[in-house]
Amino acid sequence: MAPQPVATNGVSTAFGPLARLAAANGQFPDIALVSSDSVRFHVHTSVLRSASSNDFGGLFHAQANSHNIHIDEAAPALNIMLHSAYGLDIVPYTPNWSMLEEGTEAMRRYAIRPPTPTDPLFTLLLSQVHRPGGAQAVYALAAQCEFDALAVAASEHLLSLDLSSITDEWATQCGPVYIKRLFFLHLGRTEALKRIVSASPTLHVPWPGCSRDEQQQNILRPWSFAVAQLIAEARPDVPNSLIETRLSPVAYRSTCVECSELVAAHIRAITQEWSNVKHTI
Known part of the structure; x- marks a missing residue:
């Protein structure tokens, strides 16, 4: 489906002179915003004043006697901002x-309330994290505009970011x-992760056929070696599959069925606990 045009013959397709929108209780527009292009x-003063905490950048006060208010934003940007203010879908x-x-x-400049996670604009902004470099771009934009919910959602997609690669420019943008x-x-x-994997599995009391020495040789020492590897590889985005790859072989080193089952259960507990660790800012 072709994108809907922002304007036709110099007039917004969504905010025309006869537009009667739900946010304005079906009233006709009482003012026109003229973009830089x-x-x-055609909008409603009451709606924009309600959506803005700075009287729409003070423009309503500065141009109080004018029906046409000229602003510095280009039509595409103004269209996005107004759709958010009116609760309309920009998609x-x-x-x-x-x-x-x-x-x-x-x-941000006109102090329009940030989109919430249920708003179409929020979903559209967050979808940009899948572009190359998109997660950093979305996070920086959310930080600059103090859209905290968006920054939180974007942060999950920055777990693989090498912190040493952060540039001064990007750090300045984020603040x-x-x-x-x-x-x-x-x-x-x-x-x-280091804390979770460091706990050794609890094994059964020694008995004939599975002595303490055998447990040390077949389970506990190999476990310590595998954990040391994991700790050396520890990073915020380690997947459960890597944890299982490193630890699961230990469960099969012993001929004791109960030891193997206890180790496997311990690995499942570790991956579950790791999954529950907070993954956003």
Whole structure:
């Protein structure tokens, strides 16, 4: 399906002069916003004042006697911002990342409330993490605009980020608070993994055919070696499959069925606990 055009003949397709939208209780628009590329968006002062905490950047006060308010945003960015303010779905317009970035930054300037995780704009912004470099871009944008829910959601996609590769430019974009939260996420998960895997399996009391020496040789020593490998490889994005690959062979070193079952159960407990470790900032 072709993207819906933002404007036709210089007038917004969604915010025309006769648009009667649910957010405005079906009332006709009372003012027009004119974008930097001369597209007119017919809107409702009451809706925008309700959505903005700075009187729409003070424009309503500065141009109180004008029916046409000229703003610095281009039509695609203004369209995104207004769709968010009105609770409308921006997806049919299929905005690219540049448009989404400009629209989100405009929302910050005009103090439009951030999208919530149930809003279409939030979903569309978060989908950008799958682009090359997209997770860092989304996280930085969310940090700059103080869209905390979006930053939290994006942070899960930065677990594989090499912190030593962070540039000064990106760190500046994110700001000290969100950089610190990301570092703490990485360090916290790495330390949690080391703690979780360090616990040795609890084995049964020695009996004939499975003595303490045999348990040491077949289970506990190999386990310690496998754990040492895991700790050396510890990072915040270690998958459960790697944990199982390193530890599972230990379960099959002993001819004792009960020892094998206890080790396997311990591995399952480890992967479950690792899955439960907080994976967002």
